[in-house]
Amino acid sequence: xxxxxxxxxWLGGRGRSLGAGxxxxxxxxxxxxITDRLPDAESVIEKPIERRGVIGTPIALRIGDVTVxxxxxxxxxxxxxxxxxxxxxxxxxxxxxxxxxRESGLSYAxxxxxxxxxxxxxxxxxxxxxxxxGVPMHCQVLIELPRRPISNAELVLRWTNFDxxxxxxxxxxxxxxxxxxxxxxxxxxxxxxPLATLGDS
Amino acid sequence: MTVRKVRAPLRLLMLCAVGSGEGRSGNARGSIGRAxxxxxxxxxxxxxxxxxxxxxALTAPFGGWADASHPPMTVVTADQVVKTxxxxxxxxxxxxxxxxxxxxxxxxDGQYLLVFGTARGTAKTTLTNGELADAIRLDGVxxxxxxxxxxxxxxxxxxxxxxxxxxxxxxSTLMTALVPDLTYEVxxxxxxxxxxxxxxxxxxxxxxxWRQRSLDDYTGWLDPTPTAHLRLPVEVRPPWVKPGATPSxxxxxxxxxxx
Numbered sequence: 001x002x003x004x005x006x007x008x009x010w011l012g013g014r015g016r017s018l019g020a021g022x023x024x025x026x027x028x029x030x031x032x033x034i035t036d037r038l039p040d041a042e043s044v045i046e047k048p049i050e051r052r053g054v055i056g057t058p059i060a061l062r063i064g065d066v067t068v069x070x071x072x073x074x075x076x077x078x079x080x081x082x083x084x085x086x087x088x089x090x091x092x093x094x095x096x097x098x099x100x101x102r103e104s105g106l107s108y109a110x111x112x113x114x115x116x117x118x119x120x121x122x123x124x125x126x127x128x129x130x131x132x133x134g135v136p137m138h139c140q141v142l143i144e145l146p147r148r149p150i151s152n153a154e155l156v157l158r159w160t161n162f163d164x165x166x167x168x169x170x171x172x173x174x175x176x177x178x179x180x181x182x183x184x185x186x187x188x189x190x191x192x193x194p195l196a197t198l199g200d201s
Numbered sequence: 202m203t204v205r206k207v208r209a210p211l212r213l214l215m216l217c218a219v220g221s222g223e224g225r226s227g228n229a230r231g232s233i234g235r236a237x238x239x240x241x242x243x244x245x246x247x248x249x250x251x252x253x254x255x256x257x258a259l260t261a262p263f264g265g266w267a268d269a270s271h272p273p274m275t276v277v278t279a280d281q282v283v284k285t286x287x288x289x290x291x292x293x294x295x296x297x298x299x300x301x302x303x304x305x306x307x308x309x310d311g312q313y314l315l316v317f318g319t320a321r322g323t324a325k326t327t328l329t330n331g332e333l334a335d336a337i338r339l340d341g342v343x344x345x346x347x348x349x350x351x352x353x354x355x356x357x358x359x360x361x362x363x364x365x366x367x368x369x370x371x372x373s374t375l376m377t378a379l380v381p382d383l384t385y386e387v388x389x390x391x392x393x394x395x396x397x398x399x400x401x402x403x404x405x406x407x408x409x410x411w412r413q414r415s416l417d418d419y420t421g422w423l424d425p426t427p428t429a430h431l432r433l434p435v436e437v438r439p440p441w442v443k444p445g446a447t448p449s450x451x452x453x454x455x456x457x458x459x460x
Contacts, residue, residue: 006241014245085372088383110327120327122378123369146382 046165048158052172059170063159064099064131066106066170071155072191073184077125077142079193084123088146089184091176092191093155095139099131108161109141111174114152119145120161127196139196147185150176274405275429283429285336286409287324287422288379292337293317295433297398300440301390302373307440311344311394314435316404317370321384328379328422332409333367335425337389340403346392354394361405361427365389398435405430 011018053059058067071093076085084090091111099105106128110120121143128139141157153176158169240248260266277283283290296315300307320333338361339345345363347353355363367376370386379385406429409422 010241017245082374083372084369084374086383087371087385116325117381118326119380120329120378122327122329122380123374123376144380144383146380148382 048164049168050171051168061168063104064097066157067096068093068172069096070094074187074189074191076190077193078190083190086144088144091143091145093141097128097137099133102133104131105129106157108158110156111143112154113150119143135198137196137198140193149178149181274427277429277431283406287328287332288336289321289323290336290406291319292404295402295435296438297435298438302441312398314391314393316389319384320387322379322381332422333379334364336407338405340405344394363391365391401432401434403430403432
């Protein structure tokens with residue numbers, strides 16, 4: 001029996017195992033290449049739905065109607081329990097919230113621009129929490145911003161910052177040009193941040 | 202495995218090593234042939250296990266299972282900007298105080314160690330996952346608390362595991378997040394259980410890697426690793442005393458001693 005026959009017999013005995021192993025590894029490698037090349041569908045599908053509006057008009061979210069009534073700014077704010085200063089500016093948005101369900105409120109507030117910058121609550125505050133379904137609430141959000149104009153700025157308000165998948169959020173355009181920022185930077189404040197109030201008044 | 206199968210490889214090894222004197226080349230060829238036949242006759246699982254064991258054994262000259270060595274750290278100076286990835290950090294001074302300010306509980310059995318510096322967010326989005334606290338660590342300091350008010354004080358060998366609490370110096374409020382494009386004067390604060398603070402401390406600045414975590418597909422600034430360090434002296438300051446209170450002989454009446 002020649003050496004080739006011996007090796008052929010050896011491979012024949014173990015060929016199935018080796019072949020199966022090679023096929024499995026090849027399939028895994030090809031599958032990995034395909035999934036790496038294809039775009040991620042989940043991040044597109046799960047993105048929160050944006051409901052657009054302007055200051056003064058109600059925006060209907062699944063957690064209730066959100067109306068931003070006023071946007072101001074200064075370099076400091078003070079609530080009943082604490083106060084904060086900044087080297088930048090504080091944006092303060094006054095909000096009327098009419099909750100449509102028990103689990104409601106606005107724990108996520110951010111300013112974003114067209115370059116991908118996002119300024120979230122951070123050291124800021126939201127008093128739009130623990131509302132009562134059907135009872136109007138008047139509250140505020142405060143966001144810290146740098147002392148420079150922000151082009152194509154938008155205010156984003158959402159129920160929670162923990163999980164935004166399949167949720168909806170209110171988006172409003174903001175004017176944060178040099179004049180506005182300079183005015184806010186020159187206002188020492190402090191912006192008064194009382195507790196949220198309930199009712200129609 | 203039978204006795205015969207155990208003896209067979211030993212016999213083969215001996216034949217390969219020693220040979221049989223005269224006609225050695227012929228015997229060597231026969232030995233190699235018998236060794237090949239013997240290996241060929243092994244079950245596939247056994248061959249795979251031996252290959253795996255051989256690969257593991259070959260790791261020994263290359264460090265084996267020891268941790269990979271970190272790249273050497275850069276030595277920086279006070280006020281020098283260190284880029285960590287999402288944050289540009291400078292370190293300016295270190296203070297020790299048994300009560301830095303009104304919002305701090307007085308320490309009877311130790312002191313607060315405050316590393317002052319600046320932090321500027323260079324990432325596009327707000328940093329909310331503790332990156333600011335992970336940017337700084339103290340090395341070689343005994344008795345550091347693992348994190349605020351846990352009363353878990355660490356030995357000197359685990360000092361790098363102690364996580365600071367970060368405050369904004371301007372208004373003494375907690376810095377839990379860092380927004381883009383703003384520079385803050387901050388203090389990284391640890392509690393230390395020791396009779397006296399060290400005379401100087403080695404402060405390490407940690408850099409981050411932007412990657413996706415395979416466990417939960419979270420993408421962010423991960424793997425804090427020391428990239429730069431500096432040694433600064435520690436200045437002991439008098440504790441904060443409530444205005445109007447009678448100062449103790451050892452304390453100065455100056456309030457808000459957070460600088």
